[in-house]
Amino acid sequence: METFFFVFVATFAVGTALAMVLSKNTVNSALFLIMHMLSVSGFYLTLNAQFLAVIQILVYAGAIMVLFLFVIMVLNMDEDEQIVTRVNFKQIFALLITLVVLAQLLYIAGDYSGILPDLSQQEMIAVGTVEAIGDELFTTFLLPFEATAVLLTAAVVGAMLLAQRNVNVEDEEE
Amino acid sequence: MIGLEWYLGVSALLFVIGVLGVLTRKNAIVVFMCVELMLSAVNISLVAFSSYMGDVHGMILVFFVLCVAAAEACVGLAIVIAIYRNNITADISKINLLRW
Numbered sequence: 001m002e003t004f005f006f007v008f009v010a011t012f013a014v015g016t017a018l019a020m021v022l023s024k025n026t027v028n029s030a031l032f033l034i035m036h037m038l039s040v041s042g043f044y045l046t047l048n049a050q051f052l053a054v055i056q057i058l059v060y061a062g063a064i065m066v067l068f069l070f071v072i073m074v075l076n077m078d079e080d081e082q083i084v085t086r087v088n089f090k091q092i093f094a095l096l097i098t099l100v101v102l103a104q105l106l107y108i109a110g111d112y113s114g115i116l117p118d119l120s121q122q123e124m125i126a127v128g129t130v131e132a133i134g135d136e137l138f139t140t141f142l143l144p145f146e147a148t149a150v151l152l153t154a155a156v157v158g159a160m161l162l163a164q165r166n167v168n169v170e171d172e173e174e
Numbered sequence: 175m176i177g178l179e180w181y182l183g184v185s186a187l188l189f190v191i192g193v194l195g196v197l198t199r200k201n202a203i204v205v206f207m208c209v210e211l212m213l214s215a216v217n218i219s220l221v222a223f224s225s226y227m228g229d230v231h232g233m234i235l236v237f238f239v240l241c242v243a244a245a246e247a248c249v250g251l252a253i254v255i256a257i258y259r260n261n262i263t264a265d266i267s268k269i270n271l272l273r274w
Contacts, residue, residue, distance in 0.1 A: 006176050010184045017188050017211055021195035026203055033207050040214050043184075046176070047225040052236055056214075059240050064210065064247045071251045072203060075258050094197035098190050105186035109179055116178065119228045127230050128221075136230050137237070148241045155245035159252035165259070 006046055013039040030068050037061045049128035181222035188215035202254045202264045206247065213243050 013036055020032035037060040044053035126132060137145055192215060195208030217236045224232025258264050 003176060006180070010180075013184065014187055014191070017191045020211070021191055021199065021204075021208065026201055029204050029207060033210065036211065037214065040218060043181070043218050044221055047181070047221050049221050049225060049233055052217075052221060052233055055237070055240060059244060060210070060214070064244055067247060067251060068203065068207065071255060074255065075203075075264060091198055094194065097197065098194045101193055102186060102190040105189065106183060109182035109186055112179060112182065116226050117228055119226075123228055124225055127225060127228055128233060132230050133233055133237070136234055141234055144238060148238060151245055152241060155248045159248045162249065162252035163255045 002046065005042075009039050009042040009046065013043070026072050027069070030065060030072060033068075034061050034065045037065070044128075047128070048125045051128060051130045051133050178222055178226045182219050185215050185219040185222070188212075188218070200265050200267050202257070202266050203251075205266065206250050206254070210243060210247065213239060 016032045016036040016039060020029045020036060023029050023032060037056060040060075041053040041056040044050075044056060189212050192208045192212035195211065196205055199205055199208065217239055220232045220236050220239075224230065224236075254264060257269060261269060263269065
């Protein structure tokens with residue numbers, strides 16, 4: 001059952017990722033990415049990371065992708081871009097680099113021989129709970145956690161400043 | 175229980191699909207989405223290691239990666255909007271002002 005679920009989620013994740021990269025329409029790409037994020041949270045569930053599975057859906061599929069779709073809507077990009085109509089040198093080179101990176105990563109992953117501790121199912125489930133993560137986050141990692149708050153505030157202010165319409169003109173009017 | 179190397183393999187495959195998208199696509203927003211894809215691929219392997227090692231630190235790192243990804247998407251999309259206003263294009267091959 002578990003293997004079947006893993007194979008299903010893995011196929012779904014790889015399929016939606018490929019569809020996202022290959023689809024011509026930007027909105028379709030964004031919708032495929034939302035489906036991909038859902039399958040990634042399925043991976044987290046098979047790994048007993050309940051908290052991260054929920055956060056993945058809330059933050060990625062909920063917040064970030066809505067932001068992407070809003071920007072696509074604002075920019076009104078409905079023209080289809082041509083991807084693989086004519087194969088040129090650059091694309092072949094990109095494919096070559098991609099295959100080399102894949103070969104390297106798979107080589108390292110297949111060669112992994114680190115000693116994994118012998119954990120019971122109960123201990124693995126206890127790692128990913130909200131309680132375990134929150135306990136560690138608010139004691140050992142309290143300072144990085146607060147720094148994230150500052151980072152997000154700075155990002156929001158910076159985004160507003162960057163996306164503002166004609167800053168100089170508004171200053172002159174005042 | 176599925177072996178750890180399967181998670182690492184799927185994670186590597188997804189990362190590489192993201193790399194392919196960044197290298198071949200020309201639409202700036204699709205390039206951003208491919209970067210998000212690469213980030214989530216790395217997150218899968220972090221969570222897999224964390225779960226198999228019985229160590230919660232990997233999951234906390236994933237939490238911070240999510241925060242940084244949110245900030246990055248927010249600022250990046252604002253830059254795309256600013257470029258689009260000035261050049262009326264989101265095609266990154268046509269934005270070559272700093273190219274020598």
